[in-house]
Structure formats: structure tokens, C-alpha cells
Amino acid sequence: MDILKTENISYGYNKNSKIISNINFSMDSSQVIGLFGDSGAGKSTFCKILSNFITDYSGSVLINDSIIDSKFNPVQLIFQHPEKVMNPHWSMDKILSESWNPDDDILDEFGIKKEWLKRYPSELSGGELQRFSILRAINPKTRFIIADEITTMLDAVTQVQIWSSLLNYTKKNDIGVLCVSHDMALLERICDDILYFDKLNQI
Numbered sequence: 173m174d175i176l177k178t179e180n181i182s183y184g185y186n187k188n189s190k191i192i193s194n195i196n197f198s199m200d201s202s203q204v205i206g207l208f209g210d211s212g213a214g215k216s217t218f219c220k221i222l223s224n225f226i227t228d229y230s231g232s233v234l235i236n237d238s239i240i241d242s243k244f245n246p247v248q249l250i251f252q253h254p255e256k257v258m259n260p261h262w263s264m265d266k267i268l269s270e271s272w273n274p275d276d277d278i279l280d281e282f283g284i285k286k287e288w289l290k291r292y293p294s295e296l297s298g299g300e301l302q303r304f305s306i307l308r309a310i311n312p313k314t315r316f317i318i319a320d321e322i323t324t325m326l327d328a329v330t331q332v333q334i335w336s337s338l339l340n341y342t343k344k345n346d347i348g349v350l351c352v353s354h355d356m357a358l359l360e361r362i363c364d365d366i367l368y369f370d371k372l373n374q375i
């Protein structure tokens with residue numbers, strides 16, 4: 173089991189405004205933790221800090237009490253809009269192989285059809301594309317998934333399918349999940365614990 177921890181994380185996009193102040197957070201890889209809170213409170217910003225998309229914060233993000241220094245980040249962020257983080261000129265198999273090459277059983281587990289691998293992002297639906305971005309994030313080296321509103325734009329059936337594939341996989345492989353959502357019913361269904369993130373972002 174691994175532990176993801178932050179110590180005194182503070183951050184502002186500019187000098188005069190602090191979006192994140194002194195966050196001490198901890199979870200382990202057996203857990204699914206929900207993050208709920210007002211719009212604009214800084215949840216997405218915190219997610220980007222945890223997964224190293226934002227690097228100029230103060231404080232520390234630690235796994236098992238060490239700073240993450242591997243080339244592949246074991247804390248992987250999945251975004252709400254997969255099309256924004258995929259190269260539109262690359263086929264799906266190229267996009268996926270940038271991270272790893274999952275076998276056919278795993279493609280199946282995530283409801284991905286092999287014929288989609290030759291397509292480009294614009295040739296897939298939002299739900300199909302999100303399945304790929306999840307698959308890309310669950311590289312064998314991944315220890316924690318940060319899921320920032322990953323099914324918000326999808327219909328109810330697709331939401332259930334995607335969460336069930338993801339949580340089956342993370343449970344089997346001892347990967348922790350931090351799930352940001354405004355959907356309290358979803359959080360109550362899938363999370364072991366739900367944290368409230370307020371405007372002063374004390375959680």
C-alpha cells in the first residue's frame with residue numbers, strides 16, 4: 173500500500189491572490205476519496221498540483237514520505253475534457269502507446285473496441301475518448317488517479333460503465349482514487365470518504 177500526502181501546500185496564480193493555502197492532505201492507495209466543494213474553490217488547482225501540472229507551489233507532495241522524482245508520475249490526472257489533452261493529429265494507438273500498451277483484455281475491460289485504435293480523437297465520442305484517457309492514465313506505474321469531473325459530460329449509463337471499469341481496475345491493482353465532483357450521489361456511491369473543499373480551501 174502507498175500513501176499520497178501533501179504538506180502545507182499553498183499556491184496562487186498571481187502574487188496577490190492565494191487560491192490554495194496550507195493544505196495538508198493524505199490518502200492511501202486502497203481508498204477512493206471524494207472532493208466536493210464550491211465552484212472556484214480551487215479543487216482543479218489542487219488536482220493539478222498533486223499531479224505536477226502546476227509545479228511552482230510551496231510545500232510538498234509526497235509518496236511514502238518521499239518527493240516524486242521518477243520520469244513517469246505515479247500520480248496521474250484525468251481531465252473533464254479528454255479532447256483538450258490529446259494531440260488531434262495522432263491516432264488513438266499512438267496516443268495510448270505514449271504511456272503504455274495495454275493488452276486486449278484490458279481494452280475489453282474498459283469497453284474499448286480495437287477498431288477505435290486507428291481513429292483520431294475527433295472520430296470518437298466524448299465517452300469513447302474518456303475511456304482512452306483513463307486507460308492512458310492507468311499505466312502499471314500509476315499509484316494514484318486524480319479524477320477531476322471525468323464523467324460530468326456523459327450520460328448516466330456511460331457514467332456507470334466508466335466508473336465501474338475504473339474502480340474494478342484500481343481495486344484490483346491497489347491504486348488510490350481522488351474523485352472531484354459536484355455530483356454528491358456519485359460521490360456517496362463510490363467513495364470511502366468525502367472531503368469538503370471550501371473557498372479558503374481547508375479540507
Ligand SMILES: Nc1ncnc2c1ncn2[C@@H]1O[C@H](COP(=O)(O)OP(=O)(O)OP(=O)(O)O)[C@@H](O)[C@H]1O
Nearest residue numbers: 185186191209210211212213214215216217218354
Ligand atoms: N490559469 C489560471 N490563471 C488564473 N486564475 C486561474 C487559473 N485557473 C484557475 N484560476 C482561478 O482559480 C480559482 C480556482 O479555480 P479552480 O478551477 O481550481 O476551482 P474549482 O474548485 O475546480 O472550480 P469548479 O468546481 O468550478 O471546477 C478560480 O477563481 C479560477 O478563476
